[in-house]
Amino acid sequence: MVSIINNVVHGGPAFYIPAHISFGQYVVDKFRAVFDTEEGSKVAMINGETGQETTYRQLLQEIVNVGTGLKKLGVKRGDVVALCSENKLEYIAAALAVVCCGATITPLNIQYTKDEMTHVMKISKPNMLICSEAAMKLNYSTFKTVPSIKKIIQLDGEPTVAGVIPYRELLVATDVWAFEATEVQGWTDTAYILYSSGTTGLPKGVMLTHLNILYSAANFENGDKNNPIPDLKFLTIVPWYHAYGLMSTINYLIVRKQLVYLSGFNPKKYLNAIQEYKINVLVAVPPIVVFLAKSPLATQYDLSSVLVVLCGAAPLSVETINDAMKRLPTCLGIFQGYGMTETSLLATTDLDMEKSKPGSGGYPVPGLKAKVVDLDTGKKQGPRQSGEICLKGPLMMKGYAGNEAATREMIDSEGYLKTGDIGYYDEDGSFFVIDRLKELIKYKGYQVPPAEVESVLLEHPAVAESAVVGAPDEAAGELPTAFVVLKPGITATEKEIIDFAATRLSTAKRLHGGVIFIDAIPKNPSGKILRRVLRQKLKEKKKSKL
Template identity: 70%
Template structure:
């Protein structure tokens, strides 16, 4: 179905979505339909505790909390925030709020006070649902913001007098009598999510009901998602990838094992115990599977596919991971961003899969690659900025019209900020971030390319490359390296290894800094701004 015309790659005819354009109504309709035949089938399993949640329990839970939120006055146009580790009540509350016509905004409970204040001032929720741990960490911040009128604690006894109990709020309601509030699906906001903030402060990404329904339509039509499979996810639900993939998998009747956080042994044991078939992963997990000796100690033979998003993987990293997964057909990547309602391209077609690629545009999506300077469209195998258009594109950034305008070009394409190209088949390869390119003596150095080379060293566990400012050269490629356990490496080991495999401009002219861990956001993207700050401090200490 993929076509290339006038230097634009077309994914084919658009997918169908319900005419009511109401995601909350769709959730109710779909869960009711599932419960007609699979009410007592397990939808979710907590991989840490073993707690199982059936479709019937999930539907009843979201209807009860939805009724309770309505009694509190939650209505169309309101913003409801959620701040918690992954837990069933989180999903029930999120879906229940959507049926009230509200927009939901998930918060990272690990935000600093300044980060939390920043994102809350974007979304301005009047009600926040939190776990006990999240309230303990953030209550003081919540109380400083006048627009937050109500705080509900999801689990345990409320730790503050003014905090309401989730159990007390929920109202027992007949699931057949409960209906979703009407919305204007093409304009009303369903999810207000936050950009990753890898290069600056997060922005509030507004996804409409149409955006979210279209993302779900892609999951519905994927033939690879056979019904009787079990998936494992550890991606936090406050992240677009975590929340949207989890909700979508539930609505297409897949059993999902979830974890509140990543612990290597717990993760591997969950695969073994629940005979997981598909891993919903981020790059650090794929690297872990390929490099950790722990992976050899568990039975991972049930895994037949790995879906990975958030950042590009190299063929070498994929091949290393497959050695730990004896029956796995492949590690398949999707490419997208919060601003594109999750995936924009996907490598899901096993017959057409190209290891290391981002795959082909979704149906209804158009993608072009443009020259960084002239903005002219480029042809096959020419590298430039990837730009996207279709029903996946966000409505815009909340309260930031200037940033919204800057994000779209004069043809209505969303400017991704990613550097990539497509081949003769219309298959895309993403090689780096535009803002992360290192400029060394006029040459553009993609950090991901240097990182993939350094990761080939048998003693390296993790690597991230940034540019160190330099008066003469502009920027010097500098590697932050995590050594494997009980392996002693020197700067010279890494510099010499890279020099044998990279052209002159791409070599590690800024040297190597050994650290204990590479800072990443929850989706696995390297936080290069944090590394640049560390680099400044490191260079000061050497003066």
């Protein structure tokens, strides 16, 4: 149904979605439909590390029990609840219960540093925090400094601090048929605040409405209708504080897939989970696919159950796809999707095996329009003419929380969201991403804002100026690399600067690509760093080494 009209690629007729109800009520209704059936007793989620199994019936009961408990604590429409934890069953139940209360859920990276944690909570201003024991031990000293937080709930273990409410006290026995989610205005009320850096700068809070995430779920349901293979088992290690991890997990549960999940990537645990649970579908990011393609360890396990690999968060090369396919003897294909937090996950998909094109992000989702515009003139480009990819439709975010100026900067005069990615579409309307206009660095699927790293480097007493760009890397995608100008008469080594940054930044944002000392940072007349010039220097340096 994809068509190209006046150099705009149309994804076809929009999905019907029940925009009058909350996303929480939608999920409850989906799970109620099988609650008293044999399907309700099927396993929904398996903790791949502990073996804990949860059926769809148990999952729904947990959601409504927690939802009732949260309502009794006073959680209501308009509230913001932060969630900080590693992947675990209670995470999904708590997130959906919050949405059922009409409140907004905002997931936090458990590995954030104090400054990062403080920054994002200044954006979302949560009045309640739900977190794991591990998150409490790592971050309580920061949590207690956030004035908006009035209550803290601990998901597991005994409360580590006086006054913290144990999760078990939220579990109020509730009749699943009597439970009702709080009514919302689906097209305006915010269900999620997720963190993204857009095209530049420090992390921003992306507000996704109930309508946005209902539409995202409809896209997954539509894709499942075309699936010829029932009862697929999925494996995911994508963290649930990430839009890709949280939204894909919930959307797959809605279409009643069995999900095996891990709290992080451990090569042996990952491969063993595929072998033990006979996984059919891998929900992956590029480093995982590179690992499968390159690691000798992958040849020591039985991966013959894998039929499909779904890869997102960053582009994957055709070479890596081909190498990985050689290691997966029964795999039908490695499919990519393209999108960003601001597009409620997937904006284009490449799931049609007959129309799939290796290296492509696929075709616009039904109901979406996509165009490619010339970087200088803004003119709409035709097939195979590169420019900035721009998107429009019901998946586009409500805006950035508390930052109207940044929201305006992301939207063009025709109402399209400017992705900051450079690419093109072919004659069939299939999209290919070839470069990054935006400054954001993607390290192993994680977003690294250069400005944030640069501000840390400028705190070093020897650094006069700095500029950070991503060095291309097959395994990681891009490695954060710093160009540094030293102050006159002061010296510093590469190791000193790397170590200095490492104590102030979370793992993904550290200088994995190293430090390059330079006499001056290239800038345009208005003082903006010319990152393309620096990326070209990296390419030249790599060629000279070869």
